[in-house]
Amino acid sequence: MNLSEAFQRVRDHSLNLCSHLITEDFSLQASEEVSPPKWHLAHTTWFFEQFILVPNDPSYVVKHPQFNFLFNSYYNTLGARTARNQRGLMSRPSVDEVKIYRAYVDGAMKKLIEKNIPVISELVILGMNHEQQHQELLITDLKYSLWFNPLNPSVMDIGEYTPEQESTWVSFDSEIYEIGHIGDDFCYDNELNPHKVYINDFAISSGLVTNQEYLEFMEAGGYDDPTFWHDEGWAWSKELEVKAPMYWEQKDGAWFYYTLDGLKPIDDAAAVAHINFYEASAFASWKGVRLPTEFEWEVSQNKFEWGKRWEWTNSAYLAYPGFKVAPGAIGEYNGKFMINQMVLRGSSVATSEGHSRPTYRNFFHPKYRWQFMGIRLAKSL
Ligand SMILES: [Fe+2]
Secondary structure, three states: OOHHHHHHHHHHHHHHHOOOOOHHHHHOOOOOOOOOHHHHHHHHHHHHHHHHHHHHOOOOOOOOOOHHHHHOOOOHHHOOOOOHHHHHHOOOOOHHHHHHHHHHHHHHHHHHHOOOOHHHHHHHHHHHHHHHHHHHHHHHHHHHHHHOOOOOOEOOOOOOOOEOOOOOEEEEOOEEEEEOOOOOOOOOHHHOOOEEEEEOOEEEEOOOOEHHHHHHHHHOOHHHOHHHOOHHHHHHHHHOOOOOOOOEEEEOOEEEEEEOEEEEEOOOOEEOOOOOHHHHHHHHHHOOOEOOOHHHHHHHHHHOOOOOOEEEEEEEOOOOOOOOOOOOHHHHOOHHHOOOOEEEEEOOOOOOOOOOOOOOOEEEOOOOOOOOEEOOOEEEO
16 A cells, blocks of 8 residues: 555545534534544644645645634644634534545645655654544544433444453563664654663563453442552542542443443453543552553563553653654654653554554553553562
């Protein structure tokens, strides 16, 4: 597949994800953290327009002078933008107009891609990866917004909950390991600069923590015992009166969760999802073990299956040695978020095909739960 075909495939996939939505769904934004599907479709298009077409194609005419204001996400270098919590208020442009915007940018992009300019091809690949990230957000944001609808709408079946294999401990010896991305294939700047890390003897669980295990934690009073919790996590759970993962609800003594395929009884054998770092860490403490570091995860990942849940690690999201922020607006991609966030490794049932690798570093603030986040345990030996 050449770059032009790969580009179109990524672009088509975003629209395909929306194939079962009704027009009203496209503008849903139930909180500041989530964005409406229409905004994701437009913002990913804006990315190609602003980062590739405007600086590199003198003949390109921007589709609309105000789209830069409407669809810029967080790039301060590119000027003012609409408030994040007001993305759902934009009933204009319409869904159809956003689709026309997408097709307009796609046409211009394909002409540029055909010129085969290496520096532009690199940016196109970054833009495709950016869009794949937004495809996952489109799914998880939509799940969050639809959750507020008492009708429990069913819009897609992505296999959110499937049974886990029985878990065992896999041991690793103390050694100096190489961490970071090696090779010429695409990775983000935050994975670059392979470097050595000394890791002490440890063991990691081959399976993810299941709903059944998490339920045991809940029923054992895990949410009510401060000894398992970070102070910040304890304050969070008490303030919001959290007693279960996000999307869980109890009816007549039985637990259910909302999925994008409607409300379902919980599957005991499936990996728990939608817990935040505080909960993952408290669960591990209750078990008498801990979460893996991102380095332990990376060196052990080929010994277990991963890909159903973003797995919380006990590593703060920090720069690797030699990390450099790219010049210009594109430099706002990763580096500026290296504060107050924890690293998650792996990928999830909502991750787009071809958008995962062992060195991938996802990151979120410890309080967030709306991604498909799960728990893998580790222990020092
Ligand atoms: Fe973005």
